[in-house]
Structure formats: structure tokens, C-alpha cells
Amino acid sequence: MIEAEAPTFPLVQQTKVAEKTERESKVLEALMAHQEKVFLICLGFSRNPADAEDLTQEVYLKALRNIDSLTDLSLLKFWLFRVARNTCLDFGRKRKLRRHASLKPEHEQHESRTPESQLVSREQLRSLKAAIQQLSKKQREAFILKEYGDLSYQEIAETLKIKHGTVMSRLNRARQAIKNRMNGENNEKK
Amino acid sequence: MKKNKAANNKEVFEFTELIQKEKEHALMSFQKQDFRARLNRRIKEESKAPAPSVFWFRKPVIATGMALILVILGWIATQILAPNPYERDARAIKKALAQVFDVQELLVAQYVPQVEPQPGPDNLHEFEWSLKRVVYSAQRENIADSDVPGILSQVLQNATLVKESEEKGPEELNPETKNGLLFKEDNSHQMLYKIQD
Numbered sequence: 001m002i003e004a005e006a007p008t009f010p011l012v013q014q015t016k017v018a019e020k021t022e023r024e025s026k027v028l029e030a031l032m033a034h035q036e037k038v039f040l041i042c043l044g045f046s047r048n049p050a051d052a053e054d055l056t057q058e059v060y061l062k063a064l065r066n067i068d069s070l071t072d073l074s075l076l077k078f079w080l081f082r083v084a085r086n087t088c089l090d091f092g093r094k095r096k097l098r099r100h101a102s103l104k105p106e107h108e109q110h111e112s113r114t115p116e117s118q119l120v121s122r123e124q125l126r127s128l129k130a131a132i133q134q135l136s137k138k139q140r141e142a143f144i145l146k147e148y149g150d151l152s153y154q155e156i157a158e159t160l161k162i163k164h165g166t167v168m169s170r171l172n173r174a175r176q177a178i179k180n181r182m183n184g185e186n187n188e189k190k
Numbered sequence: 191m192k193k194n195k196a197a198n199n200k201e202v203f204e205f206t207e208l209i210q211k212e213k214e215h216a217l218m219s220f221q222k223q224d225f226r227a228r229l230n231r232r233i234k235e236e237s238k239a240p241a242p243s244v245f246w247f248r249k250p251v252i253a254t255g256m257a258l259i260l261v262i263l264g265w266i267a268t269q270i271l272a273p274n275p276y277e278r279d280a281r282a283i284k285k286a287l288a289q290v291f292d293v294q295e296l297l298v299a300q301y302v303p304q305v306e307p308q309p310g311p312d313n314l315h316e317f318e319w320s321l322k323r324v325v326y327s328a329q330r331e332n333i334a335d336s337d338v339p340g341i342l343s344q345v346l347q348n349a350t351l352v353k354e355s356e357e358k359g360p361e362e363l364n365p366e367t368k369n370g371l372l373f374k375e376d377n378s379h380q381m382l383y384k385i386q387d
């Protein structure tokens with residue numbers, strides 16, 4: 001009977017590399033399953049499909065770079081949404097700075113890049129986006145995760161690390177605020 | 191109340207619908223592009239990111255710059271913290287004086303007082319010198335050999351007198367020896383001059 005040879009160093013290395021690659025590809029697949037939701041969340045924050053796509057790429061790059069910090073893969077979805085939220089908030093801050101530097105109103109900067117205005121009323125959409133922007137940061141992120149990301153209350157609570165009830169109250173206030181602002185704008189026009 | 195709620199719901203539905211339309215339109219364009227392929231391309235680009243084109247942002251330049259700054263800061267610090275020449279001199283003087291005082295203290299500690307000559311053994315010594323003085327004087331003055339025994343006998347006589355006086359005590363000293371001349375110094379060699387005269 002021939003005895004099996006003890007595993008040599010390169011073999012162990014190869015096994016480890018294979019395991020790592022296997023895990024990475026598994027994680028990547030799991031991440032890619034949420035790409036549309038991530039894109040929509042980015043759309044909610046950026047208010048522009050082109051920026052949203054760039055941001056989605058950025059989110060995935062960040063996630064792949066920091067994937068080792070995630071120990072529990074069952075929380076991957078919420079972790080990814082959190083990365084998306086943080087990346088978008090960073091982007092918003094940078095854009096605010098750029099806007100201050102260029103001194104151009106936001107709607108002028110993006111007007112030429114909004115093909116969706118061909119389908120829906122441009123004015124309505126613009127006032128809606130302005131109303132979302134005027135929300136407080138906490139209300140805005142809850143609203144975007146719900147309305148753009150289509151996340152459940154529980155998913156929002158997990159992503160933002162807040163209570164279920166808090167999510168509900170924030171969403172309620174956000175909707176109320178948006179409705180009031182849009183109504184106010186409509187009344188002004190009349 | 192019900193009317194109010196219905197109106198409220200209608201308004202919420204309106205903007206939800208607006209958002210829905212926006213999402214659908216954006217998703218259409220997103221799905222047209224192969225997101226995964228674009229992401230892979232971006233990952234590849236990032237993994238082989240070239241060195242910064244701006245010279246001053248290159249790592250070796252930054253490291254060298256930092257080292258230079260540190261050296262300059264160190265030099266400035268030594269210039270600021272180093273004492274001025276007056277302080278340096280004062281410190282050197284203080285140090286030298288401290289050493290001098292230390293040595294002085296050491297010398298004082300090591301000082302051994304000179305022992306006063308004792309009468310007994312010194313008289314023997316004096317006798318020896320008396321003989322030597324006689325011999326040297328005889329050589330210097332070219333006196334006749336016949337005179338030397340007479341002078342030496344005088345020296346011997348003096349020495350005998352001294353010894354006797356020591357044995358008797360200071361009260362019974364010979365009046366000739368009381369002036370101390372014979373005790374301290376033997377003048378027998380002066381007899382040579384007397385003989386010559």
C-alpha cells in the first residue's frame with residue numbers, strides 16, 4: 001500500500017489561495033445580487049443616473065477593498081447598503097463644496113443630464129428632488145432607502161442601526177415634509 | 191377626517207409614483223450597460239494605478255523631503271536650545287574650579303606633617319657630617335696628612351662631649367655647648383683655617 005505524501009508547502013498555499021478565491025467569488029456573487037438596489041439608492045442620493053452609476057461602481061470598489069472587515073456574511077446585504085449610504089453622503093458633501101466653488105445653481109448643473117424629464121414632468125420631478133434635499137439628513141436617508149431602495153422597515157433599521165419604530169417615525173415625518181413642500185410650491189405657482 | 195386622509199394618501203401616492211417612474215427610467219439605462227464588465231475594468235485600472243505624474247507627489251520625493259525637513263528642524267532646535275558662548279564659558283570655568291578644589295581637598299587630606307628631627311639619631315647624623323666636612327675641607331685646602339688625625343680627634347672629642355651631655359641631661363651641659371652650636375652644627379672643620387693661620 002502506498003502511503004499518501006504529506007502536503008508540501010506549495011500545495012497548502014494553493015489550497016489556501018483556492019479557498020480564498022472561492023470565498024471572494026462567493027462574496028462577489030452575493031454583492032452583485034444587490035447591484036440594482038445599490039444603484040437605486042445611489043440614484044436617490046445623487047439625483048442623477050450618470051452620477052448614480054459612478055457611485056455604484058465606487059460602492060462596489062469600496063466593498064471589495066474592505067470585504068475582510070465583514071465577518072458575518074449573513075449581514076452582507078446591510079453592510080453593502082451602509083457602504084452605499086456612506087459613499088453617497090461623502091459624494092454629497094464633495095458636490096456641495098464643488099457647487100460652492102462654481103457658484104452655479106444645482107438644477108442648472110444637472111438639467112442637461114436628465115433624460116428622465118422626457119418621460120415625467122420635469123418641473124414636478126425637480127420640485128420633488130428639491131423637497132427631498134431639504135429633508136434632514138436622518139429623514140432623507142430613511143426616505144431614500146425606502147422609496148428608492150425599496151427596503152423594508154426591518155432592512156432600513158438594520159442598515160441604519162436604529163429601531164424599527166424610529167424608521168417608521170422618520171419616514172412618516174419625511175413624507176409629510178415632502179408633501180407640504182410640494183403643496184407649498186404648487187400654491188405659490190397658482 | 192376621511193377626506194383629509196384620502197387627500198393625504200393621494201399626495202403621497204403622487205410623489206411615490208413620480209419616484210417610481212424615475213427609477214424605472216434610470217434602471218433601464220443601467221441594465222443596458224454591462225455593470226459587471228465595467229466594474230471589472232475599473233478594478234483592473236485601479237490595481238495597476240501608475241505612479242503619480244506630479245513629481246512632488248512621488249513616494250521617494252516625499253520621503254526625501256520629509257527627511258530634509260527633519261534635519262532642518264533638528265538643526266534649528268540645536269541652535270535654539272544650545273547655550274550662548276558666555277554661558278558655555280561660565281560653565282567651563284565652574285567645572286575647572288570645581289576640579290581645582292577637588293584636587294586641593296585631596297592634597298589637604300593626603301598632607302602628612304613633617305617629622306621634627308629627633309635628638310638621638312640626628313646626633314649620629316651630625317657626627318657623620320662633621321667627619322665628611324673635615325674630609326672635604328682637607329681635600330679643598332690641600333692640608334698636610336699629618337694634620338688630619340689631630341682634627342679628627344677633635345671631632346671625636348666633640349661627639350663624645352655631646353653624648354655625655356645627653357646622658358647627663360640638659361642641666362649639666364657644658365657652658366660651651368649651651369649655646370647649642372655643638373648640638374646643631376659641628377664647627378671642627380673651622381679648625382683647619384685656624385691651623386692654616
